[in-house]
Structures are given as structure tokens and as C-alpha cells.
Amino acid sequence: xxxxxxxxxxxxxxxxxxxxxxxxxxxxxxxxxxxxxxxxxxxxxxxxxxxxxxxxxxxxxxxxxxxxxxxxxxxxxxxxxxxxxxxxxxxxxxxxxxxxxxxxxxxxxxxxxxxxxxxxxxxxxxxxxxxxxxxxxxxxxxxxxxxxxxxxxxxxxxxxxxxxxxxxxxxxxxxxxxxxxxxxxxxxxxxxxxxxxxxxxxxxxxxxxxxxxxxxxxxxxxxxxxxxxxxxxxxxxxxxxxxxxxxxxxxxxxxxxxxxxxxxxxxxxxxxxxxxxxxxxxxxxxxxxxxxxxxxxxxxxxxxxxxxxxxxxxxxxxxxxxxxxxxxxxxxxxxxxxxxxxxxx
Amino acid sequence: xxxxxxxxxxxxxxxxxxxxxxxxxxxxxxxxxxxxxxxxxxxxxxxxxxxxxxxxxxxxxxxxxxxxxxxxxxxxxxxxxxxxxxxxxxxxxxxxxxxxxxxxxxxxxxxxxxxxxxxxxxxxxxxxxxxxxxxxxxxxxxxxxxxxxxxxxxxxxxxxxxxxxxxxxxxxxxxxxxxxxxxxxxxxxxxxxxxxxxxxxxxxxxxxxxxxxxxxxxxxxxxxxxxxxxxxxxxxxxxxxxxxxxxxxxxxxxxxxxxxxxxxxxxxxxxxxxxxxxxxxxxxxxxxxxxxxxxxxxxxxxxxxxxxxxxxxxxxxxxxxxxxxxxxxxxxxxxxxxxxxxxxx
DNA sequence: CTGAAAGCGCTAACAG
DNA sequence: CTGTTAGCGCTTTCAG
Numbered sequence: 001x002x003x004x005x006x007x008x009x010x011x012x013x014x015x016x017x018x019x020x021x022x023x024x025x026x027x028x029x030x031x032x033x034x035x036x037x038x039x040x041x042x043x044x045x046x047x048x049x050x051x052x053x054x055x056x057x058x059x060x061x062x063x064x065x066x067x068x069x070x071x072x073x074x075x076x077x078x079x080x081x082x083x084x085x086x087x088x089x090x091x092x093x094x095x096x097x098x099x100x101x102x103x104x105x106x107x108x109x110x111x112x113x114x115x116x117x118x119x120x121x122x123x124x125x126x127x128x129x130x131x132x133x134x135x136x137x138x139x140x141x142x143x144x145x146x147x148x149x150x151x152x153x154x155x156x157x158x159x160x161x162x163x164x165x166x167x168x169x170x171x172x173x174x175x176x177x178x179x180x181x182x183x184x185x186x187x188x189x190x191x192x193x194x195x196x197x198x199x200x201x202x203x204x205x206x207x208x209x210x211x212x213x214x215x216x217x218x219x220x221x222x223x224x225x226x227x228x229x230x231x232x233x234x235x236x237x238x239x240x241x242x243x244x245x246x247x248x249x250x251x252x253x254x255x256x257x258x259x260x261x262x263x264x265x266x267x268x269x270x271x272x273x274x275x276x277x278x279x280x281x282x283x284x285x286x287x288x289x290x291x292x293x294x295x296x297x298x299x300x301x302x303x304x305x306x307x308x309x310x311x312x313x314x315x316x317x318x319x320x321x322x323x324x325x326x327x328x329x330x331x332x333x334x335x336x337x338x339x340x341x342x343x344x345x
Numbered sequence: 346x347x348x349x350x351x352x353x354x355x356x357x358x359x360x361x362x363x364x365x366x367x368x369x370x371x372x373x374x375x376x377x378x379x380x381x382x383x384x385x386x387x388x389x390x391x392x393x394x395x396x397x398x399x400x401x402x403x404x405x406x407x408x409x410x411x412x413x414x415x416x417x418x419x420x421x422x423x424x425x426x427x428x429x430x431x432x433x434x435x436x437x438x439x440x441x442x443x444x445x446x447x448x449x450x451x452x453x454x455x456x457x458x459x460x461x462x463x464x465x466x467x468x469x470x471x472x473x474x475x476x477x478x479x480x481x482x483x484x485x486x487x488x489x490x491x492x493x494x495x496x497x498x499x500x501x502x503x504x505x506x507x508x509x510x511x512x513x514x515x516x517x518x519x520x521x522x523x524x525x526x527x528x529x530x531x532x533x534x535x536x537x538x539x540x541x542x543x544x545x546x547x548x549x550x551x552x553x554x555x556x557x558x559x560x561x562x563x564x565x566x567x568x569x570x571x572x573x574x575x576x577x578x579x580x581x582x583x584x585x586x587x588x589x590x591x592x593x594x595x596x597x598x599x600x601x602x603x604x605x606x607x608x609x610x611x612x613x614x615x616x617x618x619x620x621x622x623x624x625x626x627x628x629x630x631x632x633x634x635x636x637x638x639x640x641x642x643x644x645x646x647x648x649x650x651x652x653x654x655x656x657x658x659x660x661x662x663x664x665x666x667x668x669x670x671x672x673x674x675x676x677x678x679x680x681x682x683x684x685x686x687x688x689x690x
Numbered sequence: 691c692t693g694a695a696a697g698c699g700c701t702a703a704c705a706g
Numbered sequence: 707c708t709g710t711t712a713g714c715g716c717t718t719t720c721a722g
Contacts, residue, residue, distance in 0.1 A: 012413075012471075012494065014699055025709055030701065038707060055492045060469040061415070062699030064406045065714045068357075081431040089425060093452075102466065105450055107438075121447065124405040126357075147400045149357065233637025263637040270639050292578025292608040294615050359715055370693055375717065383691060407715030410698045414717095 013056050022050035033058055064126070073315055074122035075103045076132040078110045078200075081230055083259070084285055084304050085133070088155065091308020092131060099316040101128060110199040112138045119144055129153070129315030131308075135160035136201045151318055153311040156302075157202050158325045165322040167310045171202045172209035174300050174328050178254065178282055179213025181298075181330055185337045187252035187280050190214065192224040193239045193264065194256040195231070203256050206284060210254060223247040227260070236263020244273075251279060258283035261297045262290045265335065269294060281335040296333035303328055358401050367395035378403055409471070418660055419467035420448045421477040423455045423545075426575055428604070429630055429649050430478070433500065436653020437476060444661040446473060455544040457483045464489055474498070474660030476653075480505035481546045496663055498656040501647075502547050503670045510667040512655045516547045517554035519645050519673050523599065523627055524558025526643075526675055530682045532597035532625050535559065537569040538584045538609065539601040540576070548601050551629060555599060568592040572605070581608020589618075596624060603628035606642045607635045610680065614639060626680040641678035648673055 015033075019026040024047050031039050032047040039047075050056075064070045075092060077085040092103050104127070106118035116138055122130065123144060130145065130152045137145070145152050145163045152164040159172045182190065194207060214220055223246060225239040236259065244250060255261035261283025268275050275281060275295065282298035290297065303326040314322050360378075364371040369392050376384050377392040384392075395401075409415045420437060422430040437448050449472070451463035461483055467475065468489060475490065475497045482490070490497050490508045497509040504517045527535065537555070539548060559565055568591060570584040581604065589595060600606035606628025613620045620626060620640065627643040635642065648671045659667050 012699090016699085026699095027701080027710080028708055031708090034701090040707065043707085055488055057465060057468045057489065057492075059471060059699055061406055061409045061471060062714090063701070065404075065410050065716085066699075066701040068701095068714070070406070080425060080434060081428075083426075083428075086426040086431075120402060123402045126404060126406060143400055144402065147402075230634075232634045235637070237637040259634070266637060266639060289575075289577045289604070292580070292582040292611060294611060357715090361715085371715095372693055372717085373691085376692090379717090385691065388691085404715055407698090408717070410700090411715075411717040413698070 012059070013054060014059070017054060018047065018051050018056050021054060022046045068126075070126050070128055071100050071102055072104050072125060072127045073101050073129040073131060073312070074106060074119075074125075074127040076106045076108060076115065076118055076122065076130070078108050078133060079230075080105070080107060083287060083289065084302065087304040088133075088308040091305040091310075092312045093308075094305075095309040095312025096316060101312075101316060103131075103312075108133075110197055112141070112199065116141045116144075123148055126150075131155055131311045131315065133157075134201055135162060135166070136199075151315050151320055153314050153322075155307050155311050157205070158323075159205050162323070164320055165311075165314050165324075167307050167314065167322075167324040167326070169303055169307075169326050169328050170209075171205040172212075174284070174302075175206035175209030175211075176213035177328075177330060178284075178300060179210045179216075181332065181336065182252055182254070182280065182282065183214065183217045183219065185276075185280065187337070188219065189222050189247075189250050190219065190252045190254060191243045191247060191250045192221050192254050192256075193236065193243065193260055194224060194226050196226045196228045206256070222250055231257055231259035233259065233263035233266060236260030236265075237267040238263075240264035240267045253279070253281050255281070255283040258285045258287040258290055258297055258299050261299070262293055265293060265295060265297055276335045276337045280337060286331055295335060296331075298333040298336045299331050300328045301331065357404070358399060359404070362399060363392065363396050363401050366399055367391045413471075415471050415473055416445050416447055417449050417470060417472045418446050418474040418476060418657070419451060419464075419470075419472040421451045421453060421460065421463055421467065421475070423453050423478060424575075425450070425452060428632060428634065429647065432649040433478075433653040436650040436655075437657045438653075439650075440654040440657025441661060444657075446657075446661060448476075448657075453478075455542055457486070457544065461486050461489075468493055471495075476500055476656045476660065478502075479546055480507060480511070481544075496660050496665055498659050498667075500652050500656050502550070503668075504550050507668070509665055510656075510659050510669075512652050512659065512667075512669040512671070514648055514652075514671050514673050515554075516550040517557075519629070519647075520551035520554030520556075521558035522673075522675060523629075523645060524555045524561075526677070526681065527597055527599070527625065527627065528559065528562045528564065530621075530625065532682070533564065534567050534592075534595050535564065535597045535599060536588045536592060536595045537566050537599050537601075538581065538588065538605055539569060539571050541571045541573045551601070567595055576602055576604035578604065578608035578611060581605030581610075582612040583608075585609035585612045598624070598626055600626065600628040603630045603632040603635055603642055603644050606644070607638055610638060610640060610642055621680045621682045625682060631676055640680060641676075643678040643681045644676050645673045646676065 015026045018029045029047050032044050108115035129150050133156050135157050154162040154166050156168045158168040158170045225243045227235045273279050286299045286301040360371045363374045374392050377389050453460035474495050478501050499507040499511050501513045503513040503515045570588045572580045618624050631644045631646040
């Protein structure tokens with residue numbers, strides 16, 4: 001019973017093998033394996049037994065080609081080490097639960113060229129939906145998304161026009177709201193810590209909204225410091241120190257995210273800078289991972305999980321042109337002074 | 346020139362459309378689009394122009410079926426919010442660079458049932474390689490991996506026998522080395538903070554190695570505290586407090602990872618506990634994101650990036666049965682006393 | 691360098 | 707409830 005031609009390339013197992021092993025036609029085997037109800041219990045058992053015995057795994061490539069259907073949803077995000085995108089993905093998984101759809105992640109590294117390549121690649125697998133972070137894309141990318149036959153949901157950002165559907169928050173307004181809160185609390189000499197990432201449009205919009213919010217009160221940023229690469233506590237600490245050295249009379253620093261903001265908070269604690277009296281601080285994202293710090297950093301929830309979930313729901317419903325704008329909530333934490341004349345509810 | 350039957354389902358664009366638009370046979374169009382060199386420059390230009398004009402995106406489902414080749418590498422990890430797996434993935438991407446292979450990530454949530462389902466799903470796409478975290482799998486999973494026709498690399502852990510190839514570190518020895526260092530530094534009353542995650546086999550092996558290392562010196566853990574769910578500074582802080590309350594004479598706490606370890610460090614700082622004199626601390630992973638803390642936590646590098654890179658190289662080389670064991674280095678940081686009789690270099 | 695023919699493994703659409 | 711017949715869109719192979 002040994003293989004008569006051991007060197008011949010072993011043919012990959014097919015439906016036909018299961019069909020022969022079970023004595024049931026290929027078509028019926030296919031029905032059983034796809035879980036269709038219109039097969040007798042006895043036949044089903046025979047087929048399932050044979051498939052299991054053989055260790056058969058269906059070939060979805062062939063299945064997808066024949067049925068013109070693919071159970072994949074392309075999810076395109078800048079990075080996975082950012083701590084925010086894993087949470088978006090968790091929301092997407094939750095929203096896709098029970099639909100049979102599987103998310104497949106592609107990374108752009110905040111680079112439009114990569115984004116284009118990744119989308120081309122994803123589209124070549126003919127996914128059932130596309131969820132992509134941001135509204136800013138190259139012309140070619142926008143053209144591909146527009147030509148895709150599946151629903152497309154652009155997420156995270158609502159400041160702009162989507163190709164199809166959109167689920168996000170207004171970073172512009174988020175920045176503005178933070179500026180408003182800071183000014184109301186009496187801070188006047190305000191600095192900013194951000195990244196040099198040119199293609200992080202959401203961060204740029206947040207800052208633009210923030211500056212507009214300051215300008216509404218006749219204020220402007222005193223100074224800013226920027227870092228390259230990924231965020232960390234160390235970068236927040238170092239840039240805070242640099243900013244304060246350069247501009248000793250700052251009374252507030254707005255950070256592009258909580259990770260660097262937390263670094264700033266640790267620096268202030270180490271230096272004995274009184275927070276929030278002498279210096280106020282705020283970040284963005286409401287990262288729960290940082291909840292154990294001695295003081296809670298003022299921040300704003302970026303609704304990552306819900307954005308993912310809502311986007312997934314649009315895909316599974318096959319909706320087109322849906323617009324969902326979420327509203328982030330300000331969490332003042334311990335690093336913004338209470339406004340002098342605010343009433344206690 | 347408008348569509349004569351607007352309601353008819355628009356047929357998906359095929360090679361034939363590009364062929365007709367360019368006046369070149371389908372076969373030659375296919376050659377051009379796959380970047381083969383045996384096509385005249387003029388023909389190539391005509392085809393590329395037509396393809397771009399039409400916005401044609403090749404159908405890889407059909408291509409993969411016909412060529413029996415798929416440029417996908419399945420990467421199966423427990424989670425993506427762990428901060429360690431994104432770095433493994435970065436290593437994999439780096440190792441795959443230029444090979445034309447694309448990683449596709451599947452998540453198991455530390456659950457063998459999910460793992461099985463994810464692998465079945467991945468295999469149904471006939472990937473060119475499988476990279477999977479850990480050596481502990483259900484029988485069905487092991488059977489599927491064994492039957493897969495592509496290279497399989499089990500990563501992260503080297504304490505056990507792989508199905509095919511392996512790239513990892515010995516967590517057992519890592520735990521043992523840490524115990525050795527702690528005892529050498531003079532600590533004697535040692536506690537542990539870990540997770541309740543039953544299926545985190547690497548954490549379990551680290552602890553087993555740690556306890557064995559203590560036992561070699563006639564010591565045992567005084568006490569332990571465990572948390573559920575994902576790691577955070579807050580959990581590290583709270584469990585440290587609980588442990589110290591329960592066992593006030595502890596002089597060292599070993600943490601299952603740096604995130605909770607850092608939480609413990611912050612708690613000690615807030616309480617004025619002298620580190621490393623009164624209390625020593627150590628974690629695991631060497632997370633660089635935490636580098637900005639006031640003091641550097643003692644830890645051990647888990648070689649995440651290199652593990653990913655080496656695994657990718659095995660896949661792209663199509664190697665079988667390769668075993669690669671990496672050696673993590675101890676980083677004493679500021680939270681372990683210098684051993685009394687150690688010489689300064 | 692280019693083209694024609696024959697599938698890849700599965701499923702839609704019918705027939706029984 | 708089960709089987710038969712055509713493809714799905716591309717690539718392999720073999721001729722020109």
C-alpha cells in the first residue's frame with residue numbers, strides 16, 4: 001500500500017478525494033462542507049467523517065473563484081505598534097463576529113506609496129469590504145477605492161469627504177475643544193509636543209483645531225518641539241525638558257498623544273514641577289494602558305473601539321455612503337486646573 | 346456610449362478587457378503584468394498603458410488557482426495589543442522584504458479553539474508559509490500543521506519539540522537566569538506577579554524556570570498575585586500593593602512582564618519604598634516604550650524582532666526542520682542591587 | 691517574442 | 707435530497 005512513485009509530487013487533496021472516500025458525489029460533499037442544510041443527516045455524517053479522517057482542508061481559492069465571493073475584509077492602517085490601531089481592530093473583530101467575515105490587516109507605515117501598494121494588493125484578492133484609516137489618499141488610491149466593487153469605509157477622521165462611507169471623529173474639533181478647556185482653566189503660555197510625521201493628517205488636524213481654538217482667544221502657541229519615529233515615554237520626557245528649557249514661562253503643554261504626554265508628566269514629577277498649578281498637561285487618545293500613572297493625564301477619548309465596530313457593521317450590512325460622526329469626550333484628569341468660576345453640579 | 350443595460354450586474358474586469366483595449370493577446374498581457382522580461386518594450390508599454398487607463402487590478406484568486414502559488418505567509422499570534430507581537434511582526438516584515446511574500450495575521454486570543462479555527466482558515470488559502478507563536482497546540486492543530494505542504498515555523502519558545510522549524514528562546518532558562526541574578530544580588534524573600542492566563546505557556550515556563558532557579562538555592566516564592574486580562578501599569582501597581590500588604594517582608598518582586606513591572610516600580614516610587622535597596626524588581630521583555638520611566642526596570646530581552654526576522658528567512662528559503670535558539674540578555678537596569686562581591690570592569 | 695489550448699478546484703444553476 | 711454540466715479568470719505548456 002505504499003506510494004508506487006514516491007518522488008512524484010504529491011497532488012494536493014481535493015473534494016474528489018473526500019467524494020471517493022465517502023462514496024458521495026463531489027457536489028454533495030461541497031454542500032456538506034459549506035454547512036448547507038439540504039443534505040440528509042446520514043450523508044452529512046459520512047462526508048464529515050471522511051473529511052476529518054483525511055485531514056481535508058477546503059481550497060478557498062478555488063471556492064472563491066467559482067462563487068465570486070470572498071469572506072475577507074481588508075483593514076488598512078498605518079501601523080500596529082501604535083496602541084491605537086490594535087483597539088480599532090478589536091472593534092472591527094467584534095463588529096464582524098458571527099458574520100463569517102475575516103479581517104485582513106495591511107500596514108501603510110504612514111506612507112502614501114505603501115498605502116497604494118497595499119490597497120492594490122488587497123483589491124487583487126477581491127475582498128468583501130475595505131476599512132481604511134484616514135481620508136487623505138493619493139489620486140491613484142482614491143481611484144482604486146472608487147472602482148472597488150465592495151463597500152469602502154474610511155475611519156478615524158471626519159474632517160473631509162469620503163469615497164464611500166465614513167466613521168470617525170473630527171480631530172479639528174477635538175483640538176479646538178481642548179484649547180477651549182485649557183484657556184477656560186486660565187492657562188495662557190502654551191506649548192506643543194508633536195511628531196515630525198508629515199502624513200499623520202489626524203495629528204495635524206488636531207493641532208490646527210487647537211491653534212484655531214487658541215486664536216479665538218487671542219492666543220498662539222509659544223513654542224513647539226517635535227520627535228521622529230514612534231512615541232514613547234522617553235521622548236515625551238526629553239521633549240518636555242527641551243521645551244521648558246527653551247521657554248521657562250510655559251504654563252501648559254499640549255501633547256499629540258498620551259504616550260508622550262505621560263512622559264512629560266513623569267518629567268514634571270521628577271523635577272518637582274507642580275502639576276496642574278504651575279504647569280498643565282494634556283494628551284490625546286485616552287489610552288487605558290497608562291492608567292497606573294501617579295496622576296491621570298488630561299486627554300480626549302478617540303473612540304477607537306467604537307469606530308472599528310461601527311465600520312464593521314457597515315461592511316456586513318453592505319451599506320454605501322453612510323456617514324457616522326462620533327464625539328470624543330474630554331477627560332480632564334488631574335493635569336488641568338479646575339476653571340475658577342465653574343459650578344459644582 | 347452609455348451602458349445599454351444599466352441594471353445588468355457589471356462584470357468584473359478581466360485580462361480580456363486589457364487584451365482588447367491594448368490589442369495584445371491575453372497571454373501576453375498576463376506576462377507583462379507579472380513583470381516577465383520576455384516581452385518587447387513596445388508591447389509592454391501598450392499593455393501597461395491600457396491596464397492603467399482601465400484601472401485594472403489583476404484577480405489573484407484566479408492567478409493563485411492557476412499557478413498553485415500564493416504569496417501569503419500566515420502569521421498566527423495570540424494578540425496584537427500585547428506590544429510584543431507587533432514587534433515580532435515588524436521583524437517578519439523585515440525578513441520578508443523583497444521576497445514578494447506578504448504576512449497575513451491571525452489572532453488566537455490565547456485560546457486553543459480559536460487557534461484551531463484560525464489555522465484551518467489560513468490553510469484554506471494555501472499560504473506559502475506559516476509562522477505561529479508557541480509550541481503547545483491541540484492535536485488537531487498539530488495534525489493540520491504537519492499535513493500543511495508549506496514550511497511551518499513555531500516561534501518565541503524553544504522549550505519543546507516543533508512540528509517543523511523553530512525560532513525562539515528558552516523561557517525556562519530565562520526565568521532561571523533571572524532567579525540566579527536575584528539570588529546573587531542578595532535578595533531572599535521573593536514574590537511574583539503574573540496573569541491568570543492558563544494558555545500563556547511561555548509565561549508559565551518562565552515562572553517554572555524561575556522557581557527552579559530559586560530552588561537551586563534552597564529558596565521558594567513567598568507569595569504571588571495574579572491578574573486577568575491585558576497588562577497595564579495600573580494592574581502592576583495594584584498587585585504590587587496587594588502583595589506587599591500581604592507579605593510586608595518581601596525584598597523582591599518578579600513580574601511576568603515589563604508593563605506590570607513598571608506599574609510596580611511607580612508604586613514603589615509613590616510609596617517611598619527604596620528601590621533597589623529595600624525592594625528589588627524585575628520584569629520581562631525589555632519594552633523600549635517604557636524607557637522614559639524615572640528608573641530602568643531590570644528585565645530580559647525577549648528577542649522579538651530577531652525572532653520574527655529569522656522565522657521569515659526560513660520561510661522565504663523554504664527550509665524545513667531548522668532549529669534556531671536565541672539567547673536573551675539580562676538587563677539589570679536600576680532595580681537590582683549590585684552583587685556585593687562583583688568587580689567593576 | 692507571441693499565441694492557442696487545457697486546465698487549477700470548486701460552486702451556480704439546473705435537472706432529476 | 708442528490709447528481710450533472712459548465713464555467714470562475716488566470717497561468718502552464720507547448721507551438722509557432
